[in-house]
Amino acid sequence: MKRKNERFSCPALLAVALNLLLLYAAYFVTRVAFFLENYHTYKHILGSGKLLTIIAGGFYFDTSAIAYTNALYVLLVLLPLHSKETDLWQRFCKGLFMLVNGLALAVNLADTVYFQFTGRRTTMAFFSEFGSDDKLGSIVALEFLNHWYLVLLFVLLMAMLWVGYRKPKTTLRPLPRYYLVQICSLIVAAILCWAGMRGGFWDNRPIKVSTANQFIVKPNDASLILNTPFSLIRTIGKANYHDPAFFTQEELERIYTPVHLPTVQNDTTATTPPNVVVIFLESFGREYVGSLNRDRLPGYQGYTPFLDSLMQHAVSFRYTFANGRSSIDAMPSALSGLPMFVESFVAASHSINHLDGLAGYLGRMGYESAFFHGAPASSLGFQGFAKSTGVQKCWSQEDYEADPRTNGKADSDNWWGIWDEPFLQYFCSKMSDMQPPFMTALFTLTSHHPFHIPSQYKDIFTEGEMPIHKCIRYTDHALKRFFEQASHKPWFQNTLFVLTGDHTNMSNHEEYRNTTGLFSTTLIFYAPNGRMEPGIREGIAQQTDILPTVLGYVGYDQPYFAFGSDLLHTPAKDTWAINYLDGVYQYCKGEHVLQFDGESTIGLYRLDDYRMEKNMMGQASCQTQMELETKAIIQQYMSRMIENKLTIE
Numbered sequence: 052m053k054r055k056n057e058r059f060s061c062p063a064l065l066a067v068a069l070n071l072l073l074l075y076a077a078y079f080v081t082r083v084a085f086f087l088e089n090y091h092t093y094k095h096i097l098g099s100g101k102l103l104t105i106i107a108g109g110f111y112f113d114t115s116a117i118a119y120t121n122a123l124y125v126l127l128v129l130l131p132l133h134s135k136e137t138d139l140w141q142r143f144c145k146g147l148f149m150l151v152n153g154l155a156l157a158v159n160l161a162d163t164v165y166f167q168f169t170g171r172r173t174t175m176a177f178f179s180e181f182g183s184d185d186k187l188g189s190i191v192a193l194e195f196l197n198h199w200y201l202v203l204l205f206v207l208l209m210a211m212l213w214v215g216y217r218k219p220k221t222t223l224r225p226l227p228r229y230y231l232v233q234i235c236s237l238i239v240a241a242i243l244c245w246a247g248m249r250g251g252f253w254d255n256r257p258i259k260v261s262t263a264n265q266f267i268v269k270p271n272d273a274s275l276i277l278n279t280p281f282s283l284i285r286t287i288g289k290a291n292y293h294d295p296a297f298f299t300q301e302e303l304e305r306i307y308t309p310v311h312l313p314t315v316q317n318d319t320t321a322t323t324p325p326n327v328v329v330i331f332l333e334s335f336g337r338e339y340v341g342s343l344n345r346d347r348l349p350g351y352q353g354y355t356p357f358l359d360s361l362m363q364h365a366v367s368f369r370y371t372f373a374n375g376r377s378s379i380d381a382m383p384s385a386l387s388g389l390p391m392f393v394e395s396f397v398a399a400s401h402s403i404n405h406l407d408g409l410a411g412y413l414g415r416m417g418y419e420s421a422f423f424h425g426a427p428a429s430s431l432g433f434q435g436f437a438k439s440t441g442v443q444k445c446w447s448q449e450d451y452e453a454d455p456r457t458n459g460k461a462d463s464d465n466w467w468g469i470w471d472e473p474f475l476q477y478f479c480s481k482m483s484d485m486q487p488p489f490m491t492a493l494f495t496l497t498s499h500h501p502f503h504i505p506s507q508y509k510d511i512f513t514e515g516e517m518p519i520h521k522c523i524r525y526t527d528h529a530l531k532r533f534f535e536q537a538s539h540k541p542w543f544q545n546t547l548f549v550l551t552g553d554h555t556n557m558s559n560h561e562e563y564r565n566t567t568g569l570f571s572t573t574l575i576f577y578a579p580n581g582r583m584e585p586g587i588r589e590g591i592a593q594q595t596d597i598l599p600t601v602l603g604y605v606g607y608d609q610p611y612f613a614f615g616s617d618l619l620h621t622p623a624k625d626t627w628a629i630n631y632l633d634g635v636y637q638y639c640k641g642e643h644v645l646q647f648d649g650e651s652t653i654g655l656y657r658l659d660d661y662r663m664e665k666n667m668m669g670q671a672s673c674q675t676q677m678e679l680e681t682k683a684i685i686q687q688y689m690s691r692m693i694e695n696k697l698t699i700e
Contacts, residue, residue, distance in 0.1 A: 063220070064239065067129065067219065067240060075117065078109075081278070088163045108265070109275070109276050111258070111276075116280040118247030122244050122248075123147065127144050145218070155279075156208055158279040161194075163201060170695045172273075174260070174401070260402050261273075261436065261439075265438070307684055311612070323545060326487055327409070327413065328491050333378065333496050334519060334522075334552065334556035336554075337371060338571065339355055343573070346659075347562050348562065355523060357528065358550075365577035365578075366583050366584070366585060366618075368626075369589050370628070371571065371573060371574040371592045372594075373551075374390035378554065379436075380396070380554065381553035382494075383397065385492075386410070386598065387406050387408040387440055388599065390593075390614050390630065392631045412607055412609075421444040422493075424448075426496055428447040428448070456477075462474070470529075475493070475530065476536060479537050503522075512524040517559050547578050549576055551572065565663040574596075574597070578604075591626040594615075603619055611699060624641060638680065639658060642673075643657055647681045649685070652668055655667045
């Protein structure tokens with residue numbers, strides 16, 4: 052007869068696997084508790100037909116959390132060390148297993164309640180926000196009493212782990228066999244843990260908090276898919292937001308607010324509201340567009356003959372800026388009016404904050420919406436972000452390759468995804484399948500390192516002065532082909548096209564090798580119906596202006612949230628732009644750009660000082676007002692990010 056402590060023993064690797072399976076069950080129970088406690092928020096899931104998707108998404112993040120929190124336990128159990136095979140060692144391993152996972156389950160259940168106050172899973176930002184709050188302990192104790200049933204559930208889950216725990220049993224003889232089995236088991240477990248932490252074997256980047264948006268039904272579903280241990284672990288060491296408290300709330304609202312109360316009417320007279328098409332042009336810095344450089348680079352032709360011709364019928368602005376330096380900054384800026392401060396929103400600890408977007412606002416007017424990107428669906432978290440802001444459908448490389456109307460994988464660049472020209476043609480065809488009015492957004496990808504173009508164009512679009520120039524020429528050609536095809540579609544005339552470079556890239560002119568040039572991108576508004584007077588207008592434009600401008604154009608008459616201006620209805624003197632780089636905020640307004648390090652001004656230049664050669668700090672009367680506005684914008688951003696107030700209540 053087996054002794055009592057051997058009754059539930061089994062081979063070490065199998066024992067580890069069975070114990071981890073217990074954790075999957077426990078995490079699932081805590082997610083069910085989260086759902087029931089917040090039923091009013093998530094009841095729509097039951098009738099959505101997406102329940103299995105939600106469960107699969109939860110399993111995805113539970114795997115990562117379990118791998119992170121149990122890596123040490125797995126190592127200690129499978130360590131190929133003959134002398135460790137004692138009852139004392141095994142009791143220590145079980146104690147570690149219970150302690151670590153008890154903490155994980157406890158924070159999961161605690162967030163079941165805390166979510167109701169924050170609207171998101173707890174991240175490491177919690178400790179900077181509340182670490183010095185001496186009332187926190189009493190608040191937690193009170194909530195324990197009010198939610199005694201969750202405490203009881205925690206006890207039951209811990210009992211399940213204790214009773215169901217399987218003790219690893221190893222064969223000590225012969226020694227060669229012992230070491231071979233232990234070493235192989237440890238290698239297998241290490242590979243699986245590594246893959247679990249990252250979210251898979253093949254993804255080029257580990258999953259992050261915002262990845263949960265890929266599984267959502269509605270924008271605020273991400274917290275149900277996530278678990279708190281994962282959210283805490285993945286935000287360790289991440290930059291946190293801090294409210295600088297420059298002003299009282301009353302002063303702050305008087306100086307600047309991102310809440311818009313529109314008073315303008317629809318600029319069009321069409322019976323059907325105008326369609327909206329936003330095209331993000333990968334790396335299309337302003338420097339590459341000849342017609343946008345007549346004032347600073349006389350005689351310069353640029354690399355975009357089609358865009359130059361299109362701009363004769365479109366609206367652009369004297370100064371146009373990106374709000375960030377990477378592709379993942381452009382989506383929140385253009386589609387949700389949110390600039391990048393400190394860290395990219397898509398990768399930030401606060402990325403599951405509630406955030407409205409162009410698709411969501413227009414959806415309330417009956418618009419159908421879709422997002423297109425020729426890369427794999429998981430690329431850069433674009434799809435997750437798009438869905439979180441109300442986009443209804445997303446189309447990616449996988450969809451393109453599965454569509455019988457395309458050349459499938461033959462159109463892949465074998466690097467990032469589908470070449471721009473065929474994917475833009477696909478984009479045009481898919482829009483023709485949509486019911487107007489619709490809103491779509493597309494991200495191009497060819498004008499990106501390693502700067503390849505299709506072989507049939509290598510003798511047509513030559514290198515230029517820098518490797519990226521041939522890619523800019525190719526994508527410009529792809530745009531020409533897109534507009535040629537689109538111009539024959541019935542929806543074309545009643546469409547507002549917005550084209551913006553997501554960020555800048557390689558530069559070979561001194562006028563762009565400075566802190567304003569690093570953000571000088573392309574922003575064009577084109578309405579084929581001719582209802583916008585074309586030309587390069589005075590004023591400053593930024594990506595966060597896209598949402599207000601589009602909403603003003605279509606006649607959206609409800610309050611909305613955006614750190615930007617309606618460029619078609621705002622006087623040039625009141626337009627502005629802001630961006631952030633390496634701890635410095637850069638605020639452009641009027642004829643100047645002010646640089647602010649979070650505490651004080653460190654520079655003031657004229658915008659037409661294209662090489663930023665003369666620092667006018669302390670010499671211009673506009674500096675004081677620009678400092679006030681910069682501080683107010685920063686405080687609005689930080690306080691609202693921390694308090695999860697990025698939407699209209």
